[in-house]
Each structure stands twice: as structure tokens, then as C-alpha cells.
Amino acid sequence: MRKYIILFLALVLNSSLSFADKDLRNKVSQASKDYLSSRFMNGTYMFCDDDGVIEQGAKGLHSFETKRELISEQAMPIASTTKTMTAAAILKLRDRGLLDVNDKVAKFLTKESNIWTDGVVPAWANKITIHNLLTHRSGLTEYFMGAKLDITKPHSEINKDIVNFAAGKELTFEPGIKHNYCNTNYVLLGLIIETLSGKSLADFYAEEFFKPLGMNDTRLINLAEAVKHQVEPGSTNYPIRYFVTPTGNSEPQFNVAKSEFIMVPYADGGVASTAKDLITWNKALHSGQIISDSSYKLMITRHYQLPEDLSDGIKKYTGYGLFISELEGGDVVYHHAGKALAIRCESGYIPSKNLYFAVLSNVMNYVPKEMQDKIDMEKVENQLDIAYFTKHIFDSIR
Template sequence: MRTSALTLLLAAVPAFALTATFAQTAPPAGLKVDSLPAEVRAKIDAAAQKVLDQTGVPSASVAIVEHGEIVYTHAYGNAKLDPPTPAEPAMRYSVGSISKQFTAAAILLLEQQGKLSIDDKVAKYLPDLTRANDVTIRMLLSHTSGYQDYWPEDYLMPPMYAATDSQHILEVWGKKPLDFDPGTRWQYSNTNYVIAGRIVEMVSGMQLMPFLQQNIFRPLDMEAVWNSDAEKLGDTDAAGYIRYALGPLRPAPKEGKGWMFAAGELAMPAYDLAQWNISVMNRSLLSAKSYDEMTDAVKLKDGSSSNYGLGLFVRTILNHPAYEHSGEVSGFVSENIVFPADKAAIAVLTNQDASPAAAAIGRALTPIVLNVAPGRSVSNAEHQARAIFTGLQQGKIDRALFTDNCNAYFGQQALADFESSLKPLGEPSVFTQSSEELRGGMTFRVFRVEFPNRPQHLTVTTYTMPDGKLEQYLVLPAQ
């Protein structure tokens, strides 16, 4: 339930901007919207389908906003594989951590009502949490509190198959020592939003989901939003899938109830997410002060920028301001980009675990609206990751290198799929680190893997514990 580092580096080649003026089209049954010129629609469809073909992700659903209006919704591929069921725009996908924007908005609405301040200390509501007298609600919503993330991994660990509740998460992770002094660093943490969600319920006197329905979803006509933490998606929605390395797609396991509370619980069609995007760019739901607080990047105590507001990343893409966030829960990855000054937005929902496809589609579609230049950083900490990759090509791992959670992930079926799919690729010609960040008290790294005479590369993601053991090692296709 993290925002994947794979999606944080937004990039695209320069192209063209839409220039036509489109009238708002009320969505007919099935939420199909199309007021784009045929040649523009063809470019969008080709770009999205190319990513699905290259990554093998089963399906994607997109919604595009231009001039402050939804101008296109479309779905590609199969939302379910057995039996094959074509994806439709009306189908719901889990949006993962994009849910955090709605929890942040709930807090801001309560502030507007005079019921709290985002600069209140957490101790006012939950005094038993670690250093609650030093942490503010603003720090929770901006990931500058220091509370350790309870779910930074890109897979489902064995304890998370069982149901839990927010109190358990707070008892275990909310009472751990902080990873850093509050306000001194930025580090993404789902725990922050579980705490924030509890505060919403305590102050409002309502459960979080009914509060969101009453104050956000109904006013914005977001009619199909679903609480996938309380109940799994239905037969008419997309199904989530997981893939071990380049092995076959398999049904993704479902989180136990309670694990996604306030941090990643929502599912919806891309159309509904686009409705939210329009409200953000038009500043139509919250007060001006609340939108300023949500979209201004929070500063750390040393005066540097966190590049994160309240529930969203604050970016500049070639002088175009943008708000961006991705989301991931078991079986689903999403990407959402809002260009407020351009009154444009791109929402992408996909149904494969730990996949880069949502971000890749976002990158591919961005040139239709803006000119965006690519870019990525590189580091050299790859020796261990490459050695592990070589072993997996033989279906072998040194279990002493991994935590219990990661060893559980590498079961018999997983190792067989890793070997059968990776061994035919041969020795990599390139194995380089492309990014690194801290998360949940661990170091998260992304590696790029290339092979001779093969146009498609792979991505490896790892989490390393302070003691050096690996909590995660995933291999996935990348564009």
C-alpha cells in the first residue's frame, strides 16, 4: 500500500498539446466518455496498449481531463483472465494510496468546521503513541512525523492475510521508536494515515467511510466508490493479479480486513477519480485555505522542501505545476497526475501487483497534454542484487540473506516461476541501480536490468533492513 518509487520519476518525450475545445459529455451507462478527435484518441489508445503489450499487465482503465472536463474514458485488456473478461470503464479498480488524498481532505474539512487544527499535536487525540506531544497532524499528512511504515513492501506478507484493525496497527507501529525526529525528514509511511483516519473518526463521531461518502463522494457525484478494505470487489469489477518475475499471471491474494484503513482502502472507476481531479484543479470542494494547505509542499525544519503536500506530491514538470500520486495494494497499481494550471489530468488504473504499467501509461499519455522531458538517477549499489538475480535464474536463493517475510514470499511456486521465466534470458548485459530512498526504516532500491538483443528491460526492487537482510526482492517487466 505504498506509492511505488517506480512511479515517482515521471517522464515523457516532448510531443504536442491538445488544442481543441471539448464540451462536457455526461457519462452514459457504463461511464463511457469520448469527445476526443479520432486522431488523438488513436494516439492515446496506441500508447496505452503498447505499455500493456510490453509489460504483460492484464488491463488498464484511463480517464483524461482536458479544459477542466472529462473528455475520454477507456479500458484496455482483460479485467479478469478466467474466463477472459474485457475491461470496461465502469469497472472498479483498487486505487491504493491515492486514498490518502481523501483522508487528508477529511481532516481539512474538519479543520474548516473548527473541530481541529492540522497543527494540533497527536497527543490531543492519541496520547499513548510515541512522541505524540512532538508530532502534529500536518506531519502525519505530509509524511514528516517519523512513524515507521507498517507496509512498505510490494507484496503481501503472511501476517496480513488475517484480519486486523487500526488499533493493532497503532499498538505495534505507532508505539515504535520514531525513525527520525519529527519534522526533520520526509519518509513515506502508511502508519501516518492510519493515525489520521482514527483522528477523523474520533473528531467527527462517524466511521471514516460514511464521513467520506457524505462529505466528498456524494457532493462530487463519485457514485461508484467502494471500500475494498471492508469487502472485496465484485464480479463486475476488475480482478487483481500477481506475477513472479516473468512467470504466468496468478490471482493476487487479498489483504485481511483492516490493513488498508485510511491509507489505501478505496476502489473506483477511473471516471470517479477524474471527478476528484476536477475538484482539485477547480478548488471546488474545500476552502481556498484548505487547498493551499493540501497543495503547498511542506518544509522540513532545516527549511528544505519535502516536495510533498498533504496526501500528494507537489512537482514541476517543465515549468508546469503538477500534483501526483501513485497507489498500490495487492493485485493493483494506480497512477494519478493533475496539472492544475492546465486544467488537465490523467488517471490510470491497472490490475497487476508491483507493476510499472500505470506509471508507464501516465508517462506515455502526458505528452498528449504537456511537453515533459525524461530523466532518471543512477547509483552503483548493485552487486548483491545481481548475484541474487543470477541465483534466481537457477531457482536458488541463499535464505540467510532474507527476512522471514521475504523467505515466505519465495515459496516453491515462486522459485519455479522465477527460474522458468528468467533462465532463458541469459546473463544481463546491464544491471544498474536507478534510485534509492528510505522507507519504513529500510532502504528501498530500484535496479534496471538489460539483456543483449532484447528491447525490453526488467526492473528489480529491493528493501534492505538495517541489519542488512532483504525484506523484499521483486523482479518485474518494465518499459
């Protein structure tokens, strides 16, 4: 009799779980359709659970000049979402016993490494740990938009120029004292990966991650391609990138994104991918296919809470190469956005909902300072960023 009772309870439990899963899938699907039918979105998207795809598609334009439409399989740069892959690469080397997260930078990037100018290792390299780099608590100077880079040099030399730019600066604070999001941290991590593995970062990503996982449309972009994409918009297979400014009515203003500063593709933000491949990445990362259980635990540990002015009004913590955010309904999301020079990416995982998401865009909000007090961002017609799309989905499943 007891056996039958247990069997009955198991059937009831499985039935209720299936109902809950189906209910969540319906909510995500309906919320996606509602948003896309009534609001601005320019990008590709995919929402999945372990049972498969819930919603996938694209809305908007590859080029506003030619009116070419985006397709769901479109590959785009993902900017800083790359950092999750870099952190996973560091932790994979940890799993192989090649490093400890408490090791100092100078242990790997030595005088003999041919990285430092005249072989002079900066004093801070003996203070800053890999843990500091992973959590953005190093005190290093930000190179992005600050260093003058000679893009005619070989890529490896540019990477050296970046860290030597930081080597010539005093730390802005003692390592570990506070949070300051800084791309220089992840350039150093990339150099450590290359030093310990003996491979280029592009080859390490491909051989350790992308090829084994079947991420066929994902790779670290090479320098020449990255420069061409930024200097000659429309000359590559990637969508033209636009800054979009709300005007207070239904017709926002679009401008092709150009900058004197050229983004160099590396460990801080150089990967291009698709929504589908990013779902594959998140599923593999959060199911133990990429790094060990102990390394994964380190990755998702809430090492530090971000200050309120950096947390978008919600509790947000730094992990390794990702952020851990507590949504309004209490759900936790592991994620990392990409946001740079009209590259936008939102990608991550909500474990309590068994929900994976990836949204990529070639459009980025830009509101000049003189307009910021004139544009009401509470109005939906002014909410043009893909973050509003993902938030709409999250709100639907609270």
C-alpha cells in the first residue's frame, strides 16, 4: 500500500511540475509576442528552458539605409558578454592546477614574459590578484576610450600597449578595496590565459569551448575585421551599428555609430555570436559541462555587493565574469550584458525558472546630456534598449 501511495504522490508532483513549466512557457511566449507587436525592438532573441525553445526570432533592421531585415541566425559582436567566457577560461586553467585565483599577476606576467616595456614589471603586478581582476576590484586605470592605440600594429603588440598604458599609471585605489568596472582587468586575464596555455586566445576559446559545444557561429573576431566593421559600416556581414535617441514621440533618431576610438577584440569584449549559440553557452556553463563544480561555485559566488548607484535599483553582486542580480519577484539571475559603441547584448540564466535568454542588438540608446531632463524614460516610446524587452519578460514570470 505504501508503495502505491509513493507512486501516486510522485505522479501528482510530476504533473504539477509539468503544469508549472507549461504555465511559465506560456507566459514567456505571450509576453514576448505582446512586446514585439507593440513596442520598439531591433535585434535577435531566444528564450529557452531545458525542454527546448520557447521563443526565437528577430525584429528590426540589419541596415536602416538598405532596409535589410535582421534574421534570427544573425551573428553580432557581443562586447562585454565575452567576459563570462574569459572568466570560464581562467577557471578551466584553475581546474588543471595551473593557477590559483589568489595568485598575483606578476607570477605569470613576469619580466621574461616579453610583455612589459624594457622588462619592468609594474609594482601593482605584485599586489593585484586574479580574484581582483575577475571581480573588478584591482584599482587599475581604464584603457577603453583612454589609451591611444596604434591599430596598424600587430594585435599582440596592441594588447601589450594596453597593459603598459596601465603600468604607467598609479592605482586608483588599493586592490580589493572597492568596485570599479574596468576592461583593463580582462585584458590582463587574456594575457594570462595565453601565457599559461601557449595558445592564442582565439584558439583557446575555439578549442576549449566553441568547437566542443557546437557553437559554430561564435568566434573571437580578428583585428582587421573589427577595424573594418567600425571604420566602414556595412562592409562586413555584421549589422550596421546605430546610436538611437528618443525624441519624445514615436519616431526616434538614428545615427550610424562611429568613434575615433577603435574597439580592439580581445578578452574584455571581442567575441561575436548568435542568440542560439549564447543559449548553448549558458546551458553548458550552468550544467557543469565547462568547468568543475568547485570552479563553478566560485564563479556564481556573491563575492561583493555593488553600490546602489551601480545596481539599477536592485541587489546586484559580482561573481567571476558575471553578475548575480535579485529580481523584484525574488528570482536570481546570472548574467552579463554587452554594451559598447552600439553593441548590445543581454544573456544569462534564471535557475529558479529554468529559463535561459539571449538578446542581441545593433542599436544602443544614446541621450545627450542636454536632452536628459527633457526625455521621460518612463514612457514606453522612449524605452528603446533591449534591456526593456528582457525586463518585460522577467516581469511576466514573477
